[in-house]
Amino acid sequence: xxxLVESGGGLVQPGGSLRLSCAASGFTFxxxxxxxxxxxxxxxxxxxxxxxxxxxxIYYADSVKGRFTISRDNAKHSLYLQMNSLRAEDTAVYxxxxxxxxxxxxxxxxxxxxxxxxx
Amino acid sequence: DIQMTxxxxxxxxxxxxxxxxxxxxxxxxxxxxxxxxxxxGKAPKLLIYDASNLETGVPSRFSGSRSGTDFTFTISSLQPxxxxxxHCQQYDNLPWTFGQGTKVEIK
Numbered sequence: 022x023x024x025l026v027e028s029g030g031g032l033v034q035p036g037g038s039l040r041l042s043c044a045a046s047g048f049t050f051x052x053x054x055x056x057x058x059x060x061x062x063x064x065x066x067x068x069x070x071x072x073x074x075x076x077x078x079i080y081y082a083d084s085v086k087g088r089f090t091i092s093r094d095n096a097k098h099s100l101y102l103q104m105n106s107l108r109a110e111d112t113a114v115y116x117x118x119x120x121x122x123x124x125x126x127x128x129x130x131x132x133x134x135x136x137x138x139x140x
Numbered sequence: 141d142i143q144m145t146x147x148x149x150x151x152x153x154x155x156x157x158x159x160x161x162x163x164x165x166x167x168x169x170x171x172x173x174x175x176x177x178x179x180x181g182k183a184p185k186l187l188i189y190d191a192s193n194l195e196t197g198v199p200s201r202f203s204g205s206r207s208g209t210d211f212t213f214t215i216s217s218l219q220p221x222x223x224x225x226x227h228c229q230q231y232d233n234l235p236w237t238f239g240q241g242t243k244v245e246i247k
Contacts (some may be wrong), residue, residue: 058184066176066184066227068236082235116183125231126174128195130183 023047023129025117030134037107037138043100043117043131051075051095053129054122057102059113060133069115070102074122085111107138142166142230146239154247159215161242163228166209172232173211175204178241179224187226188213220246 029041043055057069070091071080079091090103100117114135118127143166153159163173171191176184186195188204191211201216215222223246228239 065241066178066229066238068229068238071234071236080234118184124189125172125236126186126189126229127176127184128186130185132183 025119025129025131027115027117027131027134030115030136032137032139033107034140035108035138038103038105039107039136041102041104041115041117041134041136045098045100045119045129048119048129050098050119053119055091055093055100056118056120056127057089057091057100058116058118058127059111059136060116061110061113064113067113072100104136107136109138112136112138141235142169142233142237144228144230144237144239146228146242148242149240150243150245152245152247153218155218155220157218159218159222159244161213161226161228161244163211163213163239164209165211165230165232168209169230169232171206172230173204173206174229174231175202175213176227176229177222177224178227184227215244218244218246 024046026044056071072091088106092101114133116133117131119129120127145164173191175188178184191206192204203214205212225241225243227241
């Protein structure tokens with residue numbers, strides 16, 4: 022059974038940092054590109070960042086570029102998102118989502134972790 | 141960025157109804173359009189990829205089509221378990237972008 026389990030969310034003050042993790046199992050993690058997609062409360066989905074299966078390509082949405090860093094450890098079947106200089110508008114449920122290097126559709130999704138940025 | 145205009149924002153149908161949702165791209169995105177279903181409190185689930193391809197295991201009452209920059213998602217016979225929000229997503233150009241979502245309810 023495919024599983025993606027996010028962790029690391031919580032309450033953080035504006036300007037603070039948080040590191041999200043996503044643990045994968047049930048599929049060949051190293052063969053899949055991975056993404057972070059977020060959803061602000063009551064809002065639609067927003068793609069945040071992409072990393073290729075071997076880490077050879079990385080992309081970010083403009084809204085997080087320079088503040089967030091995506092990384093992965095294929096030996097540990099894990100995906101990460103380092104979030105710095107957090108703002109109130111970063112408040113959202115963050116999902117990790119997996120797809121293929123050659124396409125931009127997300128086949129596998131985690132259950133999400135809530136990040137709340139507030140003083 | 142490519143804008144995805146999804147309509148309607150919500151709809152209500154009876155069990156057995158044919159339901160249609162549209163998504164219009166602000167520029168040509170070829171066939172690179174996907175549809176997801178998101179039930180309340182859950183993660184999205186891929187239903188349709190590349191405009192019209194049904195993901196494995198998805199019931200055949202779901203379908204998708206394309207006409208130029210206009211994309212249509214159809215539920216041929218609405219079922220109670222189809223209550224959800226449906227999202228379109230383009231991946232022709234980065235940043236990949238989603239529509240605003242359509243909430244589907246049962247009358």
